[in-house]
Amino acid sequence: MNFEITEPKTLPLETNGHVLSFSGKTEAEVYFIAGIPQVSGVAYDCGVCDERPKYRVTDTAIEVENPCPYPDGLTTEITLEVPSGKIVVTDDLRLYRYDDTGFASYNSALGQAQAIQAMAAAGCAYGPVGNTCPGLYRTGPDTYVVARPGYDEDDNPDLPEDDSLAGIVTDLWAYSIADFEHWKSRGGDPETLGWTETVVDITPGTYRFTHHTGERDFDPDAPGAVVFAHVERIA
Ligand SMILES: [Zn+2]
Known part of the structure; x- marks a missing residue:
């Protein structure tokens, strides 16, 4: 040798x-x-x-030699049932957990997509947002975004504050959203909700969350508003 x-x-x-x-x-x-x-x-x-x-x-x-199976990155779609017409919005709902055995590293887009799917299966719309403090904003009658606004020279946000329904602190660097009654059925106690958790009234139905942070051209530092997830009522 x-x-x-x-x-x-x-x-x-x-x-x-x-x-x-x-x-x-x-x-x-x-x-x-x-x-x-x-x-x-x-x-x-x-x-x-x-x-x-x-x-x-x-x-x-x-x-x-080995090609990347996701040359465009990953867009992750999940659905959340909201029969109660109320959602609880925060960074970490704690009552929802998943087993990541066999998952790719959470540092990869694939690992994060697997986490999003596993949390959705448990009943929680979840997604990573990095170290930002995003909010849930209304964009139409039954459409929303999880986004962080951009600011102009005078510090005016480019997402109307009137459309902000919930702010999300990011101790966990993520959002977690669940149907309020489902959350209560898992042991959630409305008496313990703090200032970092917000209950929002929305139209009862099925909501699709389209999460974007795994996409190849996603730029968390882009000037202007950064949309982490689009949310729309589909049924
Ligand atoms: Zn790759």
Whole structure:
């Protein structure tokens, strides 16, 4: 065996659809130990699919052999039944939990999508929002967004404050929304609701939540309002 370690060199990185750098690096360093390429300066696992890249190094590029299964990222849709016409809105409802055995890392878009689906199966519309303080805003008769507003030079928000139905503190970096009666049936006690939890009246029905943070072009730092999820009554 030849255990020679080569000098590192910088080559263009062809990611095959994976996200290996959130700053958008297009190059990486590579060196070889005993003929096996060691790529440094980028993530070990894809930020979308959580897979580890299998590298092939040519004279002109570092290429990832296995393609990303989600080259556009992930949009996650769930439904929430709201027969009571009341929802409780906060960051963490605590009574709703899921088993993440076998899930991808929560640091990946896939792991977050799996968490969203598992929480929905438990009866809670949940989604990550990063370290923002978003709100639930009405956008139409039976449509809403979970969003954080942008502000102009005079600190005026671009989402009307009159349309804000609930603010969401982000100790958990997420929103959690459930049918008020379902939440009570799970042991939720309205007497214990604090200032960080809001009960909102909405039309009874079935609501679709379309969560966007896993999408490839989602930018949490975009100027102007950032919409984490669209919410609409579908039945
Ligand atoms: Zn990937």
